[in-house]
Amino acid sequence: MAKLTAGTRYKALTRDLMWDPKDVDFKKIYPLVEAEGIRIKDPKRWEDPFRMTFNQYVKIQAEKEHLHHAIRSAFEANHGHARIVDSRWFEGVKAFAVAIQPAEYSAHRLMAYIGRNIPIEAIRFATFNQALDELRHAQIEIKHYAHMSKYYDGLHAYAKTNENLWFNTVPKSFFDDALTAGPFEALIAISFSFEYVFTNILFLPFAASAAAVGDEHFASVGKSVQSDEARHMALGMAALKMLLEEDDRNIPIVQRWLDKWYWRCYRIFSVIATLVDYYPRVRAISWKRAFEMYVEDQVLNGLFKDLFKYGIRPPRNFEDTIKEKEHYSHATMRILDHYKHANYFRGFRLQPDDYEWLSREYPNTFERYYAPFFRKMDDHVMAVAAPGLPAVCAVCQIPCEFPNPDRPEQMWTQYVEYNGKTHMFCSPGCRDIFLEEPEKYIQWWWPAESYLSGEFGPTLEDMFEYFGFTPEEANEHYSSRDYHRWIRYREELGLDKTFQVV
Amino acid sequence: MAFQPKTLEPVRQQPWDWPTKNEYEEVTVREQPYLHGHYRHKYYKTDYDIYDPRYTRIRVKDWDAFRDPKRLWYETYTMSRKRMAEEVEGIFDRAHKLGLYGRVAEVWKNFSMDFYTPLRHYEYAGAVQLQHVVRYAMGCPIEQAATYTAFDKQGRAQWLSTWALEVVGDEGLAVLQRGKDLWVNDGAYAKLRRYMEHVLTTEDWAEVLVALHVAIEPLIDRVLYEELNQVALGYGDVVIPEMALICAEQVAWQEQWTEALFKMVAGDPTLSRWEYLKALGYERWPGDYRWGKTLTDPRTTPEEEKTNREILEEWVHRWLPPAVEAVVSLQPVFDRHGIAFSVEQSVERTLQRVVYPRLQGMGILFQLTS
Numbered sequence: 054m055a056k057l058t059a060g061t062r063y064k065a066l067t068r069d070l071m072w073d074p075k076d077v078d079f080k081k082i083y084p085l086v087e088a089e090g091i092r093i094k095d096p097k098r099w100e101d102p103f104r105m106t107f108n109q110y111v112k113i114q115a116e117k118e119h120l121h122h123a124i125r126s127a128f129e130a131n132h133g134h135a136r137i138v139d140s141r142w143f144e145g146v147k148a149f150a151v152a153i154q155p156a157e158y159s160a161h162r163l164m165a166y167i168g169r170n171i172p173i174e175a176i177r178f179a180t181f182n183q184a185l186d187e188l189r190h191a192q193i194e195i196k197h198y199a200h201m202s203k204y205y206d207g208l209h210a211y212a213k214t215n216e217n218l219w220f221n222t223v224p225k226s227f228f229d230d231a232l233t234a235g236p237f238e239a240l241i242a243i244s245f246s247f248e249y250v251f252t253n254i255l256f257l258p259f260a261a262s263a264a265a266v267g268d269e270h271f272a273s274v275g276k277s278v279q280s281d282e283a284r285h286m287a288l289g290m291a292a293l294k295m296l297l298e299e300d301d302r303n304i305p306i307v308q309r310w311l312d313k314w315y316w317r318c319y320r321i322f323s324v325i326a327t328l329v330d331y332y333p334r335v336r337a338i339s340w341k342r343a344f345e346m347y348v349e350d351q352v353l354n355g356l357f358k359d360l361f362k363y364g365i366r367p368p369r370n371f372e373d374t375i376k377e378k379e380h381y382s383h384a385t386m387r388i389l390d391h392y393k394h395a396n397y398f399r400g401f402r403l404q405p406d407d408y409e410w411l412s413r414e415y416p417n418t419f420e421r422y423y424a425p426f427f428r429k430m431d432d433h434v435m436a437v438a439a440p441g442l443p444a445v446c447a448v449c450q451i452p453c454e455f456p457n458p459d460r461p462e463q464m465w466t467q468y469v470e471y472n473g474k475t476h477m478f479c480s481p482g483c484r485d486i487f488l489e490e491p492e493k494y495i496q497w498w499w500p501a502e503s504y505l506s507g508e509f510g511p512t513l514e515d516m517f518e519y520f521g522f523t524p525e526e527a528n529e530h531y532s533s534r535d536y537h538r539w540i541r542y543r544e545e546l547g548l549d550k551t552f553q554v555v
Numbered sequence: 556m557a558f559q560p561k562t563l564e565p566v567r568q569q570p571w572d573w574p575t576k577n578e579y580e581e582v583t584v585r586e587q588p589y590l591h592g593h594y595r596h597k598y599y600k601t602d603y604d605i606y607d608p609r610y611t612r613i614r615v616k617d618w619d620a621f622r623d624p625k626r627l628w629y630e631t632y633t634m635s636r637k638r639m640a641e642e643v644e645g646i647f648d649r650a651h652k653l654g655l656y657g658r659v660a661e662v663w664k665n666f667s668m669d670f671y672t673p674l675r676h677y678e679y680a681g682a683v684q685l686q687h688v689v690r691y692a693m694g695c696p697i698e699q700a701a702t703y704t705a706f707d708k709q710g711r712a713q714w715l716s717t718w719a720l721e722v723v724g725d726e727g728l729a730v731l732q733r734g735k736d737l738w739v740n741d742g743a744y745a746k747l748r749r750y751m752e753h754v755l756t757t758e759d760w761a762e763v764l765v766a767l768h769v770a771i772e773p774l775i776d777r778v779l780y781e782e783l784n785q786v787a788l789g790y791g792d793v794v795i796p797e798m799a800l801i802c803a804e805q806v807a808w809q810e811q812w813t814e815a816l817f818k819m820v821a822g823d824p825t826l827s828r829w830e831y832l833k834a835l836g837y838e839r840w841p842g843d844y845r846w847g848k849t850l851t852d853p854r855t856t857p858e859e860e861k862t863n864r865e866i867l868e869e870w871v872h873r874w875l876p877p878a879v880e881a882v883v884s885l886q887p888v889f890d891r892h893g894i895a896f897s898v899e900q901s902v903e904r905t906l907q908r909v910v911y912p913r914l915q916g917m918g919i920l921f922q923l924t925s
Contacts, residue, residue, distance in 0.1 A: 057728070062720065065716055065728055065731055066713040066717065067713070069732075069735060072676060072735065074755070075749075075752070077756050081756045088597075107636075107713045108640035108710070111633050111636035111710075112641070114629075114633045114637075115636070115637035116637075118629065118630045118634065122630060132563075155586075155588065158587070162587075162690055162698070165687075165690045165702070166690040169683060169687050169690060177683075181682075181686065184686070185629070185702065188699065188702060189629040191582070192582040192630070195586075196578070196582060199570035199571070199582075202570040202571065203566065203569075205566075209567060209570065209571055210572045212571075212586075213836070216589065216591055222593070225591075225593065226593040226594075229592050230593065232605050233593075233594045233595060233605065234597055235597060493594050493597065496594045496595060497593050497594070498592070498593050498843070503591075506844035508840070508842075508843070542562055545560050545562040545563055546563075
């Protein structure tokens with residue numbers, strides 16, 4: 054065996070594989086490398102922080118797959134779905150399924166795009182590993198939903214739901230935004246802003262909630278995915294530092310991207326906030342505390358202090374995200390309840406223990422601003438359903454129904470005139486993103502406008518067909534057929550019995 | 556199966572509204588969204604949608620109908636490649652313990668370092684351009700196969716590097732350096748290098764697959780991973796042939812799925828690039844309300860006039876002759892080391908046994924006039 058150090062050996066395997074082309078122009082191979090104004094002087098000195106070779110990758114990943122699919126098989130074989138503490142959890146899993154799973158798939162295509170177009174081997178090798186990881190995540194998540202779909206509503210035409218439903222435009226527009234950006238912006242958007250800043254809060258609290266309610270399969274999905282994310286986060290950090298250190302002229306460009314993508318990421322996490330605070334009946338942590346721990350302490354107070362030496366300041370509007378932490382999950386749950394008759398996952402009537410937990414975790418806001426809204430559903434679960442189509446934000450595409458955290462009795466909605474048209478935004482954060490790139494955001498697809506143009510067909514049945522589910526699959530969980538089936542299923546297995554010891 | 560109470564029966568037997576026959580199809584079909592992309596690219600093909608049929612000239616009636624004959628999805632891919640990785644490591648480990656490199660004739664050792672190390676750049680370039688295919692190909696079934704193939708190519712580039720490091724020990728880095736120098740500056744590699752540079756600038760993703768998996772790779776991979784095995788054994792080298800057997804397994808799959816894809820494509824008489832929307836259940840789709848307003852209307856792009864078969868034929872005519880030339884021009888590397896092997900004959904054998912019959916299977920009659 055050669056006496057090379059591991060580092061030298063790794064370099065020998067993964068560097069210097071590309072050459073300066075002699076018969077074609079470098080810019081024909083890399084047509085996008087200068088498009089964004091990023092300057093790269095000596096990319097060779099950059100290291101891929103994980104030093105993962107092909108052999109290591111397939112061995113480690115095959116082992117992870119083996120473990121995860123064993124857990125999945127056991128869950129499927131042993132009626133795992135009937136053993137969780139409350140079936141309303143699956144409504145949250147459905148939200149995750151049709152929103153996050155396609156996002157993983159988009160990230161897969163996106164990482165290949167980045168790796169192809171950035172001529173830096175260290176980055177390319179890591180992004181290509183990640184392109185495979187993202188395909189893995191899309192697939193292990195879809196396997197969970199494939200099994201669930203045999204017993205529960207809402208998932209059976211997820212591809213159409215993803216293509217056509219208003220709710221899915223939120224995560225879809227986020228990834229479409231990155232996919233249509235230049236390769237360096239896409240790298241900062243996903244590897245740094247999404248992975249480094251937010252991915253902990255995506256998978257750790259949700260996996261903890263899954264474990265708390267007894268969904269062992271989904272807990273394993275979360276943990277197994279997160280074990281890959283550690284690599285992605287390291288890539289995000291390396292990529293950011295590289296761009297900042299290569300040339301001072303990169304700094305204002307990177308700052309602009311951090312401003313945009315911090316808020317963009319933060320906004321799509323609104324639904325995650327409800328998956329943390331509302332859907333699990335046994336909660337692992339609150340959104341507020343998770344946000345304080347993973348974003349405020351680690352990112353805003355930790356990481357951005359370190360970035361100060363590069364001349365990078367905390368992202369624009371970050372104060373708003375801190376102010377909103379006591380409102381975020383409640384305002385978002387209120388939006389979901391408004392439109393639960395036109396969504397593939399259901400809202401649910403809050404139970405006494407929910408009111409108790411939410412009041413305790415959110416003493417300043419829940420009882421005062423939100424509990425009265427949820428109590429309206431005590432007599433009729435559809436009492437709060439909003440008639441008509443929501444006006445949605447032209448950037449994040451969430452209905453414009455977020456309260457101003459400084460004056461919670463007022464909406465935060467912002468308006469901008471552009472090219473003779475009025476555009477609406479849910480918040481100053483989204484408005485500022487629009488103002489930077491209006492030509493991009495005027496292209497957004499708005500399902501309501503599609504519906505009015507006749508694309509969804511003439512009847513409501515046509516519309517639901519287009520959405521990929523039926524009206525019976527929507528509405529409220531405890532009055533739904535999913536809940537009643539789940540109860541009967543448990544009775545059949547004897548899981549409804551409680552045993553006393555005397 | 557034992558009696559199952561009705562309450563425990565699933566409400567649907569199939570997870571999705573579209574039929575799936577196995578786990579591979581469950582995780583592959585309809586993964587890519589086809590409608591309602593939110594924006595168009597800021598810098599590249601600014602009039603094209605994120606997933607747009609215009610990234611290639613070929614048209615099919617259903618992009619999601621392609622099936623990888625091996626049905627690889629992430630689980631089965633990593634499981635099979637783990638086995639291969641362990642086998643390759645085992646080969647190097649045994650070679651080291653048994654002192655096998657010491658038994659290799661000097662002449663072959665010198666040749667093999669000059670021949671196998673430059674070709675890691677060829678594998679790597681293929682991996683890079685397949686990432687272009689992964690981004691722009693239509694539908695998950697096709698791009699998923701391209702993804703794993705690209706990763707295989709990176710793997711083979713690394714195995715070739717590992718081999719060089721193992722053979723020469725501490726001098727390994729210098730050998731890799733020399734390999735790169737040969738690749739860039741030696742006349743014997745010039746045509747192959749130029750070919751790969753042209754592949755790297757080819758935008759039509761289906762054409763990239765023709766250039767790589769139909770034209771050049773069957774020819775060169777037969778030399779690399781198959782025909783030189785007997786020669787190597789003759790010079791006392793068992794390491795390269797053992798490694799080559801595993802590489803050949805990967806190569807066989809990449810050619811197999813590409814052949815299946817182009818058979819499907821060549822036999823598809825579809826002339827409109829928008830035909831596939833019908834297979835997705837959008838037969839009555841009136842189009843996107845933004846077309847002509849905030850977005851250009853993609854339907855105003857003129858349709859391709861040639862049939863798929865004619866397009867494939869055109870590509871084969873464009874890529875196969877330079878591919879043959881590029882491989883045949885490697886002959887001086889053999890000659891200068893005194894290795895008796897005719898690349899030309901090897902290429903001719905592969906054309907007759909593999910490439911021509913395969914093209915005939917696609918309805919493409921092609922013969923090189925020498």
